[in-house]
Amino acid sequence: MEIDYARIGRLMTLSKGRSHDPYERFEWPARIPDDQPWCSNDLLTTYGTPLQAQLDAAQQIRLSKWEAVNFFSLNVHGIKGVLNFVSRCIYEERYADVSEYLHVFMGEENFHMWYFAKACLDYAGKIYPSIQLQGDAQASTPELGDLYMFASTLIFEEFVDYYNHKVGTTDGITEILKQINYQHHVDESRHVSFGREMVPRLYRLALERADDPDAIRAEVSHTVTNMFRYFISLMYNPAVYADAQVYEPLGFRNGNAMRNALRSHPARKAVHEQWFKRSAAYFTKQGLVTDLNLAAL
Numbered sequence: 001m002e003i004d005y006a007r008i009g010r011l012m013t014l015s016k017g018r019s020h021d022p023y024e025r026f027e028w029p030a031r032i033p034d035d036q037p038w039c040s041n042d043l044l045t046t047y048g049t050p051l052q053a054q055l056d057a058a059q060q061i062r063l064s065k066w067e068a069v070n071f072f073s074l075n076v077h078g079i080k081g082v083l084n085f086v087s088r089c090i091y092e093e094r095y096a097d098v099s100e101y102l103h104v105f106m107g108e109e110n111f112h113m114w115y116f117a118k119a120c121l122d123y124a125g126k127i128y129p130s131i132q133l134q135g136d137a138q139a140s141t142p143e144l145g146d147l148y149m150f151a152s153t154l155i156f157e158e159f160v161d162y163y164n165h166k167v168g169t170t171d172g173i174t175e176i177l178k179q180i181n182y183q184h185h186v187d188e189s190r191h192v193s194f195g196r197e198m199v200p201r202l203y204r205l206a207l208e209r210a211d212d213p214d215a216i217r218a219e220v221s222h223t224v225t226n227m228f229r230y231f232i233s234l235m236y237n238p239a240v241y242a243d244a245q246v247y248e249p250l251g252f253r254n255g256n257a258m259r260n261a262l263r264s265h266p267a268r269k270a271v272h273e274q275w276f277k278r279s280a281a282y283f284t285k286q287g288l289v290t291d292l293n294l295a296a297l
Contacts, residue, residue, distance in 0.1 A: 022111040038068035048267035066240040072116040077130035079113040147202040154195035229297040269295040
């Protein structure tokens, strides 16, 4: 499948037409009220489990704050990695036909990193440390290295966009948080479209240059499946439960114990499927994964 240059052109036009000065786009209050949620209750990692009903209103608001900080921190670290990759490859021959859009992409992602970091630092006083993917991140060829970068970026963009869209369109959320989530959703819709153009191209290139295409297919399916498992795990940060001061009232000895209980809770499987079903359907249709069962991850 060849890349759709008409779509890339439309993305360029949309980006230019909707460009804004991020430093003037938002009005940043000095503080955020303690009695307003940072996200809706159905985005909390306790949602769907009996633990949700055991949290009072104040505890749910605290949990919403630190889970939002976790998502914003994930964006900060994810964007840093993507910018590092794109800045290295932007002028390489294989990206010459999309180099101009990559400039636009980098500019928008830099703005996103800035305002997510600002929200963390101004209203929570910290950014959570990054958590690196272990084990299966290594690629057997340079072409696969590029594919895995674009594939993981695409999965991550759709992962956080689910959160961004819900927060950005939900009443009752603190206004500055609602605005930055909505703006990110608008911009990321273009980035998702771009990623969906690049992933099939890079997969095809990896297969064309492979001595053993079947082995490459198996490697890609295994690695991309693990990407889904990894991003599901990132939803559950033990530091969140410690900062929100909820693990002890809920009967856990520490944040790690609460994290493990929630990550494996049967009720959360349906939530994982809801969050990732769009990405899973796309990667299955493109042939990068086979027999992907989100509920089993």
